[in-house]
Amino acid sequence: MAKTTFISKRAPYYQDIPDEKWDNWRWQLSHRLNSVEDFNNILKLTDSEIKALSATDLFRVDITPYFASLIDPNDPDDPIRKQVIPTASEIQPFTGMMEDSLAEDRHSPVPGLVHRYPDRVLMLVTTQCASYCRYCTRSRIVGDPTEQFSRSDFEAQLEYLRKTPQVRDVLLSGGDPLTLAPKLLEQLLRSLREIPHIEIIRIGSRVPVFMPQRVTDELCDMLQQFHPLWLNIHVNHPNEISKELEIACDKLTRAGIPLGNQSVLLAGVNDCVNIQRQLVHDLVRIRVRPYYLYQCDLVEGAGHFRTPVAKGIEIMEGLRGHTSGYAVPTFVVDAPGGGGKIPVMPNYMLSASDHKVVLRNYEAYVTAYEEPTSYEPHDPSTCEFCSNKRFEAGQSGVLGLLEGESMFIKPEGFDELHNRGGGKHRLRADSNKWKPLGIGSPKKEEE
Numbered sequence: 001m002a003k004t005t006f007i008s009k010r011a012p013y014y015q016d017i018p019d020e021k022w023d024n025w026r027w028q029l030s031h032r033l034n035s036v037e038d039f040n041n042i043l044k045l046t047d048s049e050i051k052a053l054s055a056t057d058l059f060r061v062d063i064t065p066y067f068a069s070l071i072d073p074n075d076p077d078d079p080i081r082k083q084v085i086p087t088a089s090e091i092q093p094f095t096g097m098m099e100d101s102l103a104e105d106r107h108s109p110v111p112g113l114v115h116r117y118p119d120r121v122l123m124l125v126t127t128q129c130a131s132y133c134r135y136c137t138r139s140r141i142v143g144d145p146t147e148q149f150s151r152s153d154f155e156a157q158l159e160y161l162r163k164t165p166q167v168r169d170v171l172l173s174g175g176d177p178l179t180l181a182p183k184l185l186e187q188l189l190r191s192l193r194e195i196p197h198i199e200i201i202r203i204g205s206r207v208p209v210f211m212p213q214r215v216t217d218e219l220c221d222m223l224q225q226f227h228p229l230w231l232n233i234h235v236n237h238p239n240e241i242s243k244e245l246e247i248a249c250d251k252l253t254r255a256g257i258p259l260g261n262q263s264v265l266l267a268g269v270n271d272c273v274n275i276q277r278q279l280v281h282d283l284v285r286i287r288v289r290p291y292y293l294y295q296c297d298l299v300e301g302a303g304h305f306r307t308p309v310a311k312g313i314e315i316m317e318g319l320r321g322h323t324s325g326y327a328v329p330t331f332v333v334d335a336p337g338g339g340g341k342i343p344v345m346p347n348y349m350l351s352a353s354d355h356k357v358v359l360r361n362y363e364a365y366v367t368a369y370e371e372p373t374s375y376e377p378h379d380p381s382t383c384e385f386c387s388n389k390r391f392e393a394g395q396s397g398v399l400g401l402l403e404g405e406s407m408f409i410k411p412e413g414f415d416e417l418h419n420r421g422g423g424k425h426r427l428r429a430d431s432n433k434w435k436p437l438g439i440g441s442p443k444k445e446e447e
């Protein structure tokens, strides 16, 4: 049965905390749970959780009292609990797991800046989060207080952006940008807005989910100076959608910030089409558009969260057509080794010939679409959009194998490798048919 209203929860242990404290994000941050004693106040830990929490070199644990209160204390398999409380599975070694599975460090022209796609960059602005996800893709740097970015790192990132006119979209991530000191975040946004070729700024943040109290009117007022600004949150399960999250998202959308959601497909948490359907329905109700559903990355310590790729395809099959198009995310596999996000979906085209394509719909109804007998295509030679393009999509390219597992297509016209760091982009096969590949930057336009 569909929920009618979203609810607030507070673990009994916190019942006597005055609302002014509970609703204050600074209180939430400074009262995060991280030890066996802390957790014992709100739930009964399993032996596996106690073992993990007692391990010394574990990826950082910290959970806001608000988020911990969403856990059902009587359910050791609670989907929120699994996302944030470590178990012994995390300390088992896994083969095939990688420290930097997306090869982000190799695509960094300056520390913290990942330039993998032609027109947009990922800017890692902090290593801190409001709470820590056990399957974190960036656990190699995130959570470590000694791995902070400095002002000179920010300056180097900004300098790269000023000199790189093909970048029109900057995605702030980390860590969580909304945990930055408010003044510092504002300065960063202002510096980015001063760069004329940067059209949109995006923030990837789980703060509204872990600590919706942080989404104050003051924060929204600050953010809305920097439009067009977009924000993606990260919700994996319908139980995370509370009254507080609903209010935080309402404030953000009223500040003119379009909201999206990125979730990760996680075994035992949301690897079920019914859970996913409820999740996307609840998200669109709070005006958050499902954006990506990620296949779990090959992260050390997160092997127990992985599902077969087929599970994601099955979920997409169960959403598309069955529910509002607005509620359907794109399922993506982020290519190990640094190939970027690759969309994966059920096959709807059964065959294609010169004159007809055979398709099936979500109910397995098969249909044939007759192709036109004549087609007068658009003329690029007289088109102003074609003549002043910054980036040409859909080029043909050369297929090759990268060291590691990924295949890359190097589009024609992409000569320069972004990889300035390791020189690790080498082909496995020594065939002269295959040129050295990588994701390159578009050729500089001749002025």
Ligand SMILES: *Cc1c(COP(=O)(O)O)cnc(C)c1O
Pocket (backbone or CB within 6 Å): 114, 115, 116, 117, 120, 121, 122, 171, 341
């Ligand atoms: C995900 C990502 C982006 C943004 O990709 P979109 O598909 O545009 O959302 C940009 N850079 C890097 C390195 C990324 O991982």
